[in-house]
Amino acid sequence: NAAAKLTRKGCDWIVANDVGGGSVFGSNSNSALLLTDxxxxxxxxxxxxxxxxxxxDRIGEHFA
Numbered sequence: 458n459a460a461a462k463l464t465r466k467g468c469d470w471i472v473a474n475d476v477g478g479g480s481v482f483g484s485n486s487n488s489a490l491l492l493t494d495x496x497x498x499x500x501x502x503x504x505x506x507x508x509x510x511x512x513x514d515r516i517g518e519h520f521a
Contacts, residue, residue, distance in 0.1 A: 459492050469493065472512060491515065 459473035474489040487505050491498040491512070498515075500508060 459490060460497075463492050463494070 459471050462468070463471045471492045472489050473492060474487055485504055486502050487508055488502045489500045489508060491500065500511060503511075
């Protein structure tokens with residue numbers, strides 16, 4: 458779904474996570490995929506604050 462949405466919406470990146478079963482809501486941790494036009498990064502289960510910091514770092518690297 459995320460890869461199709463990346464193309465359909467014309468996005469540069471999409472951060473996707475599995476919300477099935479509602480296990481991420483109310484939880485302090487999550488895992489995610491970062492999809493770009495040429496790569497997919499799989500981010501393992503980690504605190505949500507660390508996941509957010511990782512995303513900020515990647516954005517900084519992209520625009521550096």
